[in-house]
Amino acid sequence: MAEFLDLEAQDAVRMSWNVVPGTKQDSSHCGVVPIAAVYTPLKPFPSMPVLPYAALRCRNCRSVLNPFSVVDFVAKLWICPFCLQRNHFPTHYHSISDQNLPAELFPQYTTIEYESPSEKSTVPPVFFLVVDTCLIEEELGFLRSAVSQAVGLVPENSLVGLITFGTYVYVHELGFGQIPKVYVFRGSKEVTKDQVIEQMGFFAKRPKPASGVIAGVRDGLSQETIARFLLPASECEFAINSILEELQKDPWPVPPDQRATRCTGMALSVAAHLLGTCVPGSGARIIGFVGGPTTDGPGAIVSKNLSEPVRSHKDLDKDSAPYFHKAVKFYEGLAKQLVHQGHVLDIFACALDQVGVAEIKVAVERTGGLVVLSESFGHSVFKDSLKRVFQSGDYDLDLSSNGIFEVNCSKDIRVQGIIGPCASLEKKGPLCSETVVGQGSTSAWKMCGLDKATSLCLVFEIVKKEIPEAIGQSANNQFYFQFLTYYQHHSGQMRLRVTTLSRRWVAGPGSIQDLIAGFDQEAAAAVMARLVSFKMETEAEFDPIRWLDKSLIHLCTRFGDYQKDSPSSFSLSPRFSIFPQFMFHLRRSQFVQVFNNSPDETAYFRMILNRENVANSVVMIQPSLISYSFHSSPEPALLDVAAIAADRILLLDSYFTIVVFHGSTIAQWRKAGYHNQPEHVVFAQFLQAPQDDANAIIKERFPVPRLVICDQHGSQARFLLAKLNPSATYNSDVPAPEREILFTDDVSFEVFLDHLQRLAVQ
Known part of the structure; x- marks a missing residue:
């Protein structure tokens, strides 16, 4: 697969078929594996140039000048490979010649970025923390220290706001340092944006502008009003830490046979209204910390009675989850509002019970938010993942915002849709297919939040009906694709990244070997x-x-x-x-x-x-499996029960969990403490090697995976056994007492x- 990895290293794209069936009939023969591309728009390329001027676009189909354009240096024209329109070069390209090419025509720069110096966001990044207080004292302690640490890591110029919630929603006014000041909303009743503006006195000193107001500074909202709730991190760190130190468990009594009254949906909704009023269209993130199921107000997933269980997959299949559809509908509305405002919803859900991630999923996914699931706010999965959101350095996430993703392709290809973190902008046109997959019926998508790892899966269909008689040298048997990502870089600058691909198409009886090769x-x-x-x-x-x-x-x-x-x-x-x-x-x-x-x-x-x-x-x-033994260096092992041996250590990486599994002999030696004795230093190094490799994986992954260290025949060994191929089970004919068998x-x-x-x- 080396050549596919090379293509990814050049353009951050992997396609299921790199030689494309040229007709509708041929593509239907490819089975159910669609013609699709997995594209990482912001993958970092050290050698990619960033050009300090605006991109040159085709006047017909709006695609950007690229290395596949045909250039006439004498007439100063370029021909667009997508629609074959002839375009004149503007005056500042007039010294162009085959010896003097601009960077965007270099054959190796199929991915390039443009930065327009004039466009820069005036609003710094905004982090709005929404903190659950219906927790036991110990969990609340873990959450307080984690949030406090996060506020310390936030870049100094970023704006920070704080909401706490339980039975009621409390919006903290940070700009009034003398005494703590809070606005309270009832958790059980939905409020509109206008009611939030009214109750918080946004236009108390000056009249509210005429209807159709979005708000923000442009619409006459003063900077002082915004600074009551959103302050630069350097100014409000003390105020937030004071609030967190005083933060108590939700004071409303909970009967022993009931769940706590928790209004998560309402708190997220108030946060969205507030950001929409203060900083519309800016790179803002709502970061929700949720410690249990929503039981009150919009978005509730279960009643307060403990006798009623939280919905299971079986309930959803039988359609007997009474709250599910209503909650999903509420979060779809929230998603629409956040996408319109350009804001992101991130969820950190830490509880032994379910909190409603299945319902919130639509809002997180359409806004490109981050999600972390763990069983406690004290768990390393939560604490280390939260740190990674804010830290800068080699492993930072490079959070960017306000992206718009557009696609352009040759006229015989249609886009069915995208499966991934984005929302349709409903830009219909000749490129859109009748068949919709994921976010479809559009050729442009909104990506409110995106980072250097965010990847989209685009699904295409071929619409060409006829098979050409013969593909001569003159006929062009290339399909072209162009991906445009317009986004706000974390420096505040607006950038446009352009990736243009060309893929060969084949048709007719002899094409099968070509398809296999691609x-x-x-x-x-x-x-x-x-x-x-x-x-x-x-x-x-x-x-x-x-x-x-x-x-x-x-x-x-x-x-x-x-x-x-x-x-x-x-x-x-x-x-x-x-x-x-x-x-x-x-x-x-x-x-x-x-x-x-x-x-x-x-x-x-x-x-x-x-x-x-x-x-x-x-x-x-x-998952990948690596085997460590005394006799050889670490080597990949088959994901099979036969890989287990008494004198080996196995390292399983299943992405969400990393398992270090000690064979029974190794485990006995470790328990006997041999690795602490100076004459067994080799054994100590042998034990340490898989731990070091596991830590290297953990360091660069988000969300941070769970690390499980276990022994053969121990209870935690199930994390490894569940993933192995059951080649030897309790009823197979393998009469080998020393071989591990699976009971399955x-x-x-x-x-x-x-x-x-x-x-x-x-």
Whole structure:
């Protein structure tokens, strides 16, 4: 796959098919794996130039000048590869010649960035903290110290605001330092933006402007009024720390047979209204810290009676979760409001019970927010992830804001939609397909929040009907794609990043070998995972296992080598050989098997999958396993129960969890304390090596994964065993007492492959 990794290193794009079927009929033969691109708009490129002038656009289709444009140096013209429009160069390009090219025409700069010096945001980044107080004393203590530390890490010029909530919503006025001053809203009743403006006295001193007001400084809201609630971090750190030190558990009594009254939806709604009034259109983030289920007001997920359980997957399937649809509708409205204002919602949910992430998912995903799920505010998953949001250095997230993503492509291609963290801008046009996948029926999307790892999955369809007679040298058999990302850099500057790709298309009977050569099985697996998750959420009666199996059989029948009805003759090209293995692990993954997870956990896993690049998505689908032994250096091991041995240490990376697993002999030696004895220094180094590798992974990943250190036959070993291929189970014919066996009725990969070959050759 080296050449696909090279393409990603140049343009941050991985495509499932790098040679594209040229006709509708050929693309339907490609099975269910769609023509899709996984694109990371802000991936850092050290060698990419940033040009200090505006981009030159085609006057017909608005695409940007790129290395695939045909240039006539004599007539000072360029021809757009997308619509073939002839465009004149403006006067400042007049010295252009084949020896004197501007950077955007260099063949190696297919990805380039423009920065217009005149456009800079005047509002610094805004962080609005929304803190849950319906917690036990110990959890509240953990949360207070984490938030206090975060406020210390926020860049000094950023504006910070604070809301605490429980039964009521408390908006803290930070700009009035003499005595603490708070505005209170009832948690059970929805309020409108106008009521918030009214109650907080925004236009008390001067008349409110005429209707249609967005607010903000432009609409006559004074800077002093905004500074009552949003202050630079350097000025309000003391005030916030004083509030946090005094912060008590929600004072309203909770009967023993009831849950606490918690109005999360209302608190997030007030925060959104407040930001929409003070700083519309700026890079602002609402960071919600939630410690339990919402039981009151809009967005409630369960009643206060403890006798009523929080909804499970079974309840959602049977449509017997009474609060679910109403809560989702509320958060869809909130998402729409935040997207309109250009603001982001981040959620840090830390509780043993569910808090309602499944309902909030729509608002977080459409605004491009971050999400972290953990069981306690004292857990390293929460504390270290929160630090990563604000820290600067090698591993910072490079949070950018206010992005608009647009796509342009050749006329025979349509865009079905995007699965990922964005919201449709409903820009309809000839590029939009009739079939909608994810956020579709548009060629432009809003990305309120994006960082250097945010990845979008674009799904395309081919609409060309006829097969050309012969593709001569003169015919152009290239498809072009252009991705434009207009965003606010964390320096405040507005930038435009342009990536232009060209992919060859093939058609007709002899094209199958070309298609095989261009198939990227890792990218295809990542696309299929997003697609199956999306279908499970949106299609009633959808059977994911059956759909994945049918897709795989179709693909193997089309691209495998075999004689009809002879399974032993079946073989796949190396380009396809790992794909069945990915599908086997995807069927068993947490994205498809929801039985053992709560709706919150499933929503969390899918939100992370939908924003990660191909390499990370593949680790979520098929975890990586590294084996450490005394006799050899660390080496990758098969994800199989056979990898377990008494004298080995295994390191499993399943993205959300990292497991260091000690074989039984190693565990006995460790418990005997051999690693502390000077003559066994080699053993001490051997124990330390997987820990160091695990820490290196943890350092650069967001959200920070959970680290599990366990021993063979220990209770925590389940984190590893659940991910392994069950090649030896309690009922298989493996009479080897020293081999580990799994107690499962799942089929092994070998059996899965046998069935696949039998069905593919029929």
